[in-house]
Amino acid sequence: TTIAVLRERASGEHRVAATPETVKKFIGLGAAVRVEAGAGMSASISDEAYQAAGAEIVASGVAAGADIVLGVQGPEVDLLAGANPGAWVVAGLDPFGKRERVDAYAAGGYEALAMEFMPRITRAQSMDILSSQSNLAGYKAVIVAADIYGRAFPMMMTAAGTVSAAKVFVMGVGVAGLQAIATARRLGGQVSATDVRSATKEQIQSLGAKPIFVENVAGIEGEGAGGYATEMSPEYQAAQAELVSSHIAKQDIVITTALIPGRPAPRLITDAQIATMKPGSVIFDLAVSAGGNVEGSVADQVVEKHGVKIVGYSNTATHLAADASALFSRNLFNFLSAFWDKEAGKPVLDEEIGNAIRLTQGGKVVNERLLG
Ligand code: NAD
Numbered sequence: 371t372t373i374a375v376l377r378e379r380a381s382g383e384h385r386v387a388a389t390p391e392t393v394k395k396f397i398g399l400g401a402a403v404r405v406e407a408g409a410g411m412s413a414s415i416s417d418e419a420y421q422a423a424g425a426e427i428v429a430s431g432v433a434a435g436a437d438i439v440l441g442v443q444g445p446e447v448d449l450l451a452g453a454n455p456g457a458w459v460v461a462g463l464d465p466f467g468k469r470e471r472v473d474a475y476a477a478g479g480y481e482a483l484a485m486e487f488m489p490r491i492t493r494a495q496s497m498d499i500l501s502s503q504s505n506l507a508g509y510k511a512v513i514v515a516a517d518i519y520g521r522a523f524p525m526m527m528t529a530a531g532t533v534s535a536a537k538v539f540v541m542g543v544g545v546a547g548l549q550a551i552a553t554a555r556r557l558g559g560q561v562s563a564t565d566v567r568s569a570t571k572e573q574i575q576s577l578g579a580k581p582i583f584v585e586n587v588a589g590i591e592g593e594g595a596g597g598y599a600t601e602m603s604p605e606y607q608a609a610q611a612e613l614v615s616s617h618i619a620k621q622d623i624v625i626t627t628a629l630i631p632g633r634p635a636p637r638l639i640t641d642a643q644i645a646t647m648k649p650g651s652v653i654f655d656l657a658v659s660a661g662g663n664v665e666g667s668v669a670d671q672v673v674e675k676h677g678v679k680i681v682g683y684s685n686t687a688t689h690l691a692a693d694a695s696a697l698f699s700r701n702l703f704n705f706l707s708a709f710w711d712k713e714a715g716k717p718v719l720d721e722e723i724g725n726a727i728r729l730t731q732g733g734k735v736v737n738e739r740l741l742g
Contacts, residue, residue: 371401371716374436374453375425377409380443382670382684384412384691385698387440387461390423392703397424399710406432413695433457437716440702442695444482447474455479460702462486462499465729465740466632472740476730485701487727487739494723497705501545502697507686508549508627511654512538514689515623516557518672518679519652524558535560539621540579541614541638541663542628543570546656550625551577559623564614566602566628582617584609601630614638619646626663627656632739634661641665641675649677658682 373396375388386409388396393403403425407417417427433439434452441461450459456479463484465472475482485499495501516523516536525535538554540547540563547563551574554561561579563570574581584606602610618624618639624647628636635657644653644665655667662682666675669684687694709717719728729737 371437372435372454373401373403373438373440374428374432375403375405375409375420376432376439376441376445376449377406378442379446379449382688383443384688385442385695386410386413386415386691387442387695387699387702388420389413389415389696389699390419390425391696392699393420393423393425395703395707399707400715401438402426404428404432404436406430410695413691415692415695438706442698444468444471444475447471447478447480450475450478450480453480456481458483460485460706463729465737469740472729472735476733476735479733481731482729483727484729484737485705485727487729487737488705489723489726491722493708494705497701497708499698499701502701503687503694504544504546504627505549506690506694506697507656508546508625509553510683510686510689511546511625511627511656512550512553512557512623514681514683515625515652515654518681519623520650521622522558523554536622537562537620538623538625539563539582539617541565541624541626542657543567543574544627544629546627547625548573548577550627551579554623554625555579562617562621564610566606566610582613584613601633601636611640615643615646618643619648621647622651624651624653625656626653628663629657629660635663637665638663639665644678644680645676647676647678651678653678653680655680655682656686659684 396403405420405425407427407429433450436453438458444461444463459480459482465484488494488498522533523536526533536559538559538561540550543563543565562582563574563579564582571581655662655664657663658667658669667680667682673680706717711718
């Protein structure tokens with residue numbers, strides 16, 4: 371089995387889908403690994419480091435003869451030229467956003483495997499790119515917000531007087547939100563958080579933050595399939611907006627992380643609510659590329675509204691390229707190695723995971739979530 375590792379082409383993408391560590395492990399399974407020259411450069415990994423791990427560095431046509439092509443984001447189909455018939459394309463393929471590219475994978479006879487469709491089951495946790503990248507994103511959002519904020523996070527008692535602690539509010543307590551809470555706490559912020567899934571209440575408390583929750587409203591349980599959030603009832607949304615309004619006016623930093631798979635991100639903060647915040651406050655919208663939780667947020671820009679700075683990166687994890695690559699690469703290795711069939715000398719998927727992540731096969735789009 372030959373595995374090809376692409377240099378990412380998307381603008382602002384600094385990650386890479388394999389590291390010398392995972393290259394070595396793939397070779398240990400009996401695979402040959404070809405890495406496109408410069409693939410690891412912006413994640414601080416040199417071609418020499420890949421070579422030392424046993425990879426062949428290829429200047430162009432890296433996919434030639436490959437059975438498996440690894441990417442962080444999905445490659446354009448012309449980059450797959452020369453790959454073996456039925457070759458696997460394993461990456462974050464953005465299946466809803468890049469639907470035409472998925473069709474092109476089918477037409478090319480490739481088997482496209484969307485890593486973001488990995489089911490949320492215990493045995494797949496170590497293969498989950500959404501978790502590993504969200505975790506880093508939650509951290510980075512707080513660091514960036516703290517940098518832009520013109521005041522300090524911790525309470526400081528100085529000879530010249532006391533600096534008060536920043537009040538930080540985290541909206542959406544999934545993987546990113548939990549890391550944002552932990553990071554803001556480590557920096558000395560006074561942290562509160564909210565979510566539509568009531569199971570998060572205890573998690574918020576266990577991190578030493580204060581839960582802010584809508585109580586006694588119909589449709590309060592927002593947990594749907596696979597532990598993901600669902601869209602909430604109009605009554606719930608109204609109650610949530612009211613609660614958030616009164617709380618948000620007192621916050622210095624707000625981090626929003628709310629996502630609903632396959633749908634636009636829910637709007638959590640309106641312009642009118644931003645107007646009630648103190649000048650100098652900072653909002654980081656981690657959902658900005660899914661349409662945004664915050665009215666007026668623009669990807670990769672600092673927008674100022676009513677004296678409040680609103681930030682959001684289209685790709686937050688890429689700003690921690692080295693760590694993000696290390697975790698992403700391990701996710702891919704954990705996935706492929708878990709299914710490695712020693713006799714066949716290649717991975718063979720089972721139905722549960724195969725059906726969840728496989729987008730194309732035999733020239734057709736086969737994934738239920740794309741067909742339904
Ligand atoms: P996500 O990125 O899909 O969404 C972020 C958070 O926003 C979620 O907690 C969601 O409930 C919340 N949200 C959605 N709409 C909201 C609204 N209107 N107001 C406030 N909050 C809202 O979520 P995620 O980080 O992927 O995690 C979702 C769940 O899946 C968590 O319980 C997580 O622990 C679990 N999970 C399990 C596995 C696994 O078992 N393999 C892997 C990853 C995550």
